[in-house]
Amino acid sequence: MDKATLTMLENLKEKTGHSLDEWKSLISAQGFSKHGEIVKFLKETCNITHGYATTIASKALGSDADSAKDTDELILNQYKGKEHLKSFYDKLISEIQNFEGDFEISPKKAYVSLRRKKQFITLNPASKTRFEIGFNLKGVPAKGKLEAEKPDAMCSHKINLSDLHEIDQEVIDWIRMAYDNAE
Known part of the structure; x- marks a missing residue:
């Protein structure tokens, strides 16, 4: 995992008020399946910055490099x-x-x-x-x-x-x- 992502995940709860697992549960409950709709929801509804919204969306969908097998x-x-x-x-x-x-x-x-x-x-x-x-x-x-x-x-x-x-x-x-x- 790159340093920037690791730092974001370490600071996620402090900066956004929720852990990654809590964000994943919230996103799952909303029924989102597309990266863009998750980012939009997080930015507009939850007042999350673009960087954190993108990281949360990627982790929730498993579309980031760290979630891939290879x-x-x-x-x-x-x-x-x-x-x-x-x-x-x-x-x-x-x-x-x-x-x-x-x-x-x-x-x-x-x-x-x-x-x-x-x-x-x-x-x-x-x-x-x-x-x-x-x-x-x-x-x-x-x-x-x-x-x-x-x-x-x-x-x-x-x-x-x-x-x-x-x-x-x-x-x-x-x-x-x-x-x-x-x-």
């Missing part, structure tokens, strides 16, 4: 029916491994989070034809391939790719900026 299985499942997009993931990971310093690869159910002290990008086979890189670059103006994300989105920016050749120096430079900012 993180490699999580990644493989992301690419079912989208196998041709796996080469985007492999190329990006290979490029990032050339950066100085360490980072953590944290697979989730639908995407992979890359973290240093904080998450710097997400890698997501968003559709059968589109691969999306989500960036944590708050305060950086969108330009070139870098698009601003919707307000309140998990990431501040994104780059959509449909061809492996679109992973060029501009894309790597944006990833490097996010990587350096997460130090």
